[in-house]
Amino acid sequence: MSLEVQSPGLLTTVQDLGRSGFRAFGMPLSGALDPFSLAAGNLVVGNGPGAAGLEVTLVGPGLAFRSERLVCVTGGDLSPRVNGKAIPCWEGVLLREGDVLTFGGAGPGGARCWVCVGGGIDTPPVMGSRSTYLRGKLGGYKGRRLEKGDILPLGVPDILSPRGEGFAVPGELRPGFIEGPVVRVIPGPQEGHFTEEGLEVFYKSSYCIDPGSDRMGYRLRGPAVHHREGADIISDAVPWGAVQVPGNGLPIIMMADGQTTGGYPKIAAAISADLGLLAAAAPGDSLSFRRCGLGEAAAASRALKGSMDGLRVLLAGYRSRPVRSVPKADRGALRLHFDGGSFDITWEIIGREGR
Amino acid sequence: MASRRAGEDAPRLAWCGDACLMAEFGDAIDPRVNSRVLALGVRLATLAPPWLVETVSTYRSLAVYVDPWEGPRDEIEALVARLALSAKGEPPQPTGTFSVPVCYGGTWGPDLERVSGHTGLEPDEVVRRHSGGRYRVFMMGFTPGFPYLGGLDPALETPRLESPRGLVAAGSVGIAGRQGGIYPIESPGGWNIIGRTPLALFDPGREPPFLMATGMDIRFVPVTAGEFEEIVRGGRGVTP
Numbered sequence: 405m406s407l408e409v410q411s412p413g414l415l416t417t418v419q420d421l422g423r424s425g426f427r428a429f430g431m432p433l434s435g436a437l438d439p440f441s442l443a444a445g446n447l448v449v450g451n452g453p454g455a456a457g458l459e460v461t462l463v464g465p466g467l468a469f470r471s472e473r474l475v476c477v478t479g480g481d482l483s484p485r486v487n488g489k490a491i492p493c494w495e496g497v498l499l500r501e502g503d504v505l506t507f508g509g510a511g512p513g514g515a516r517c518w519v520c521v522g523g524g525i526d527t528p529p530v531m532g533s534r535s536t537y538l539r540g541k542l543g544g545y546k547g548r549r550l551e552k553g554d555i556l557p558l559g560v561p562d563i564l565s566p567r568g569e570g571f572a573v574p575g576e577l578r579p580g581f582i583e584g585p586v587v588r589v590i591p592g593p594q595e596g597h598f599t600e601e602g603l604e605v606f607y608k609s610s611y612c613i614d615p616g617s618d619r620m621g622y623r624l625r626g627p628a629v630h631h632r633e634g635a636d637i638i639s640d641a642v643p644w645g646a647v648q649v650p651g652n653g654l655p656i657i658m659m660a661d662g663q664t665t666g667g668y669p670k671i672a673a674a675i676s677a678d679l680g681l682l683a684a685a686a687p688g689d690s691l692s693f694r695r696c697g698l699g700e701a702a703a704a705s706r707a708l709k710g711s712m713d714g715l716r717v718l719l720a721g722y723r724s725r726p727v728r729s730v731p732k733a734d735r736g737a738l739r740l741h742f743d744g745g746s747f748d749i750t751w752e753i754i755g756r757e758g759r
Numbered sequence: 760m761a762s763r764r765a766g767e768d769a770p771r772l773a774w775c776g777d778a779c780l781m782a783e784f785g786d787a788i789d790p791r792v793n794s795r796v797l798a799l800g801v802r803l804a805t806l807a808p809p810w811l812v813e814t815v816s817t818y819r820s821l822a823v824y825v826d827p828w829e830g831p832r833d834e835i836e837a838l839v840a841r842l843a844l845s846a847k848g849e850p851p852q853p854t855g856t857f858s859v860p861v862c863y864g865g866t867w868g869p870d871l872e873r874v875s876g877h878t879g880l881e882p883d884e885v886v887r888r889h890s891g892g893r894y895r896v897f898m899m900g901f902t903p904g905f906p907y908l909g910g911l912d913p914a915l916e917t918p919r920l921e922s923p924r925g926l927v928a929a930g931s932v933g934i935a936g937r938q939g940g941i942y943p944i945e946s947p948g949g950w951n952i953i954g955r956t957p958l959a960l961f962d963p964g965r966e967p968p969f970l971m972a973t974g975m976d977i978r979f980v981p982v983t984a985g986e987f988e989e990i991v992r993g994g995r996g997v998t999p
Binding site: 424425426427428429430431432530531539540542543589590592593638639640641642643644645646663664665666670673674675676677698701702705706708709 | 773774775776777778779781783786787788800812813814815816817818819820822824827828831832898899900901902903904905907944961963964968969972973
């Protein structure tokens with residue numbers, strides 16, 4: 405019931421959907437930088453959407469499985485391989501005991517991926533979450549990034565989990581990767597702190613993600629955005645996706661591990677549905693911003709929710725596909741359609757004749 | 760807006776993205792403004808609408824975090840606006856005053872001399888005034904469990920260090936301008952450190968993890984180095 409980290413990769417951490425409920429105390433949310441990708445991968449392997457998986461950054465880890473598990477790698481294509489052989493992303497792949505999952509490297513399809521495992525990564529929750537908060541040295545595996553030799557405990561998979569083997573999330577339900585994305589933002593509470601020219605610069609420029617960027621925030625390089633007066637405000641809450649502009653005029657996008665409060669004016673804030681675009685971007689990549697309204701943000705969120713609901717329906721159908729051979733396992737599950745209703749039936753052999 | 764009456768006016772509502780609505784009650788550090796922020800937070804938490812994730816209260820605004828997939832935005836705005844009207848800023852529930860033991864000066868408070876030099880007060884007088892005050896936790900942020908304290912004696916006002924320290928010890932009690940604060944975990948920082956508390960303001964394995972909350976009243980009680988060590992040994996202090 406575990407997997408062993410044979411090599412850690414660049415930055416691999418345990419993440420779930422975050423440690424909400426404590427932001428009032430200064431505790432950042434943390435969690436997967438692309439919540440949709442983590443949740444979708446979890447559904448494929450039979451977990452709830454908020455189970456903990458591994459967030460992989462650019463250079464993937466080597467993971468030796470000590471138990472059989474259905475695995476789904478979502479997010480960007482970092483060329484996942486099992487025992488050296490390429491496996492598809494966004495698809496349920498059954499790994500046997502002893503199989504080794506490695507990554508060949510990031511292609512053009514996004515800088516991060518999420519490894520979801522049937523049963524989830526079962527490190528002890530801290531304040532209700534398994535997410536790693538690196539700066540606070542808590543959550544995840546010992547509050548830190550994975551290192552060679554770490555043994556990660558795995559949870560018990562749902563009995564239907566193996567039935568997701570071979571299920572591929574259809575392309576239209578996957579978030580599209582866009583190089584040099586245009587991130588949709590809603591004008592921020594302190595938009596009025598910037599000059600007309602400053603706002604024009606912000607919305608018309610392409611910005612490059614600085615190498616000093618991390619899970620706390622993306623520092624951007626590009627044309628400076630000028631304030632009307634000083635760059636200080638009375639410290640205020642700063643949500644994930646908020647774009648702060650300090651005195652040097654260079655915007656900073658706050659990410660999942662970002663401080664909960666800050667004293668710089670917020671020129672704009674990314675809509676929830678576009679957080680995945682940010683997660684797919686790496687230092688050195690460029691991005692730009694487009695102003696949008698709450699209506700467009702709501703439509704984008706509805707579309708994501710629709711994708712998630714659609715995925716659930718497809719998975720339920722896939723798992724209940726006819727079984728051609730009698731399974732040899734001593735437990736299993738099937739779905740019966742009878743008299744207008746659907747019935748999930750799980751079975752387990754508790755004894756055999758003659759014993 | 761000079762004419763804004765801190766106790767009564769409707770807050771300015773502004774979205775910060777599509778999952779956070781900010782209700783701004785003023786643009787000053789003012790206890791009356793802060794108590795309206797807290798009052799709205801309590802009302803929302805009590806009502807607990809299904810789209811509410813959590814709220815964060817700061818000096819002058821309440822950030823209302825909502826589920827990005829739930830709740831029409833105009834309904835959320837309308838409810839927050841309606842609740843804000845009745846959030847008159849009555850004093851928070853009386854919780855008493857929380858006492859924070861502090862060992863002042865020496866290695867525990869390396870900037871006590873600096874504050875003394877800046878204010879022209881003898882170090883003993885700095886300690887007397889600092890521990891004689893009553894403070895209100897106006898907001899929490901920076902690091903998990905860091906309280907921003909209002910109520911500092913104006914005579915103790917001292918600007919931040921010119922260059923911040925790379926590491927400030929957990930428990931350090933600081934002054935920055937007219938604000939007070941306590942570092943819950945070891946972190947970089949530019950505040951004047953005048954003492955240290957043996958209390959663990961934040962312990963993720965403890966229930967509750969945080970000793971302080973926004974709206975709480977606290978005071979500082981001077982302790983000797985011996986008493987400091989005793990509290991740590993007694994298991995009530997910072998984890999070594």
